[in-house]
Amino acid sequence: MPINLGDSPNDAAWRLEVREFINENKGVFAATPDDAEGGMFGRMGAIKQWRDKVATKGWIAPSWPKKYGGAEMSVVDQFVMNEEFAEAGVPSNVGGFGVMMIGPTLIEHGNEDQKAEHLSKILRGEVIWCQGYSEPGAGSDLASLQTRGVRDGDDYVVNGQKIWTTGAQFADWMYMLVRTDPDAPKHRGITYLLVDMKSPGVTVRPLTTMANMQSFNEVFFEDVRVPVKNRMGDENRGWYVGTTTLDFERSSIGSAIGVKKQLEGLIRQAKKAGSTASFSSRASVRHEFVDRWVEAEVAKMLSYRVISMQAHGLIPNHEASMCKLFSSELGQKIALLSMHLFGMHGNTRNRASTGYVQAVSSTIAGGTSEVQRGIIATRGLGLPRG
Numbered sequence: 001m002p003i004n005l006g007d008s009p010n011d012a013a014w015r016l017e018v019r020e021f022i023n024e025n026k027g028v029f030a031a032t033p034d035d036a037e038g039g040m041f042g043r044m045g046a047i048k049q050w051r052d053k054v055a056t057k058g059w060i061a062p063s064w065p066k067k068y069g070g071a072e073m074s075v076v077d078q079f080v081m082n083e084e085f086a087e088a089g090v091p092s093n094v095g096g097f098g099v100m101m102i103g104p105t106l107i108e109h110g111n112e113d114q115k116a117e118h119l120s121k122i123l124r125g126e127v128i129w130c131q132g133y134s135e136p137g138a139g140s141d142l143a144s145l146q147t148r149g150v151r152d153g154d155d156y157v158v159n160g161q162k163i164w165t166t167g168a169q170f171a172d173w174m175y176m177l178v179r180t181d182p183d184a185p186k187h188r189g190i191t192y193l194l195v196d197m198k199s200p201g202v203t204v205r206p207l208t209t210m211a212n213m214q215s216f217n218e219v220f221f222e223d224v225r226v227p228v229k230n231r232m233g234d235e236n237r238g239w240y241v242g243t244t245t246l247d248f249e250r251s252s253i254g255s256a257i258g259v260k261k262q263l264e265g266l267i268r269q270a271k272k273a274g275s276t277a278s279f280s281s282r283a284s285v286r287h288e289f290v291d292r293w294v295e296a297e298v299a300k301m302l303s304y305r306v307i308s309m310q311a312h313g314l315i316p317n318h319e320a321s322m323c324k325l326f327s328s329e330l331g332q333k334i335a336l337l338s339m340h341l342f343g344m345h346g347n348t349r350n351r352a353s354t355g356y357v358q359a360v361s362s363t364i365a366g367g368t369s370e371v372q373r374g375i376i377a378t379r380g381l382g383l384p385r386g
């Protein structure tokens with residue numbers, strides 16, 4: 001029996017509503033067409049205007065419960081909205097880390113005071129959050145983190161260093177993991193704290209990536225006093241709170257739609273260049289296009305599988321790893337195709353070469369490709385651990 005991947009009547013009506021909203025409002029990007037396609041690189045002003053339009057519809061926090069100001073959309077409705085946003089080349093996830101990660105974690109684990117203090121500010125876009133997990137000696141093996149939090153009266157005194165902290169240079173708050181019991185087994189001595197980035201003793205030092213961007217930072221903590229009221233969950237039980245946040249990160253990363261859009265953009269450029277361009281007409285490049293196109297379809301099917309599991313109340317595990325692994329590696333292959341398409345010009349064409357070096361990060365952020373392969377090997381295939 002053929003599998004029906006089409007929209008149900010409800011999905012189709014919702015898709016139309018989203019599409020109409022986009023058509024009415026995407027004019028805010030008219031002055032920056034290139035930027036609109038790249039989403040996060042868009043001019044800040046246009047993105048802010050877009051964000052305000054999304055907010056008027058109440059769509060800033062699609063997954064949050066209505067009680068906390070969210071849209072409480074079903075998984076499928078969120079997917080359809082993201083798909084349409086990506087198709088139109090307008091930014092999705094305009095709420096950033098706040099809406100996507102710390103917000104849902106606060107809703108699940110925060111106390112009423114913490115929810116009252118932070119949730120509405122996140123929704124209104126008044127605060128920027130960053131994630132203080134990775135350290136120089138703790139990335140894939142996050143539970144090895146060493147930044148210390150020592151209880152002193154009504155405060156924790158924090159000392160140590162975080163690294164690769166995206167957006168810390170702009171952030172007002174950080175959610176972070178600290179070690180509060182160095183003698184306990186490593187997953188059991190960790191505590192989750194919410195830290196005001198203006199606290200004395202916090203130093204942010206931007207790191208320049210190989211794409212020559214300053215998107216992430218080192219953050220140093222020297223005797224930083226964090227009130228105990230800013231602890232989420234119990235002392236030494238922060239690992240379990242922290243992994244909730246990571247679940248939200250994993251489910252929002254590795255968008256197959258974004259990858260397909262990237263490929264479609266390249267196909268348009270190759271067609272424009274036509275057969276006069278030596279590279280786009282070469283058999284090897286044409287075959288590369290075809291292979292990437294087939295893979296983009298596979299990536300879409302993998303993401304449909306994850307969404308359909310979630311829609312049926314199942315928790316994707318190695319299936320989410322397959323999706324993340326495949327989409328992020330495909331993104332790199334498409335970036336490589338872009339370099340092949342433009343040949344030597346790829347090095348001088350800023351978007352091709354920048355895209356190529358930038359594509360590396362997607363196979364590291366949110367769990368490296370090797371870690372994803374480990375998950376698929378053990379949990380998916382049942383192979384013994386290496």
Ligand SMILES: Cc1cc2nc3c(=O)[nH]c(=O)nc-3n(C[C@H](O)[C@H](O)[C@H](O)COP(=O)(O)OP(=O)(O)OC[C@H]3O[C@@H](n4cnc5c(N)ncnc54)[C@H](O)[C@@H]3O)c2cc1C
Pocket residue numbers: 130131132133134135136137138139140141163164165166167216361362364365366367368369370371374
């Ligand atoms: C764009 C970007 C944004 C990021 N933003 C943030 C952020 O905002 N906040 C934050 O806290 N962190 C952030 N990170 C850090 C990210 O979470 C880590 O880089 C990632 O978890 C990998 O850790 P690591 O860099 O320490 O590498 P390591 O864990 O040291 O890995 C080094 C190499 O060893 C391999 N390896 C490690 N363990 C295994 C294993 N078990 N099996 C097989 N191979 C293995 C890895 O695949 C990798 O190739 C960001 C990273 C990137 C690239």
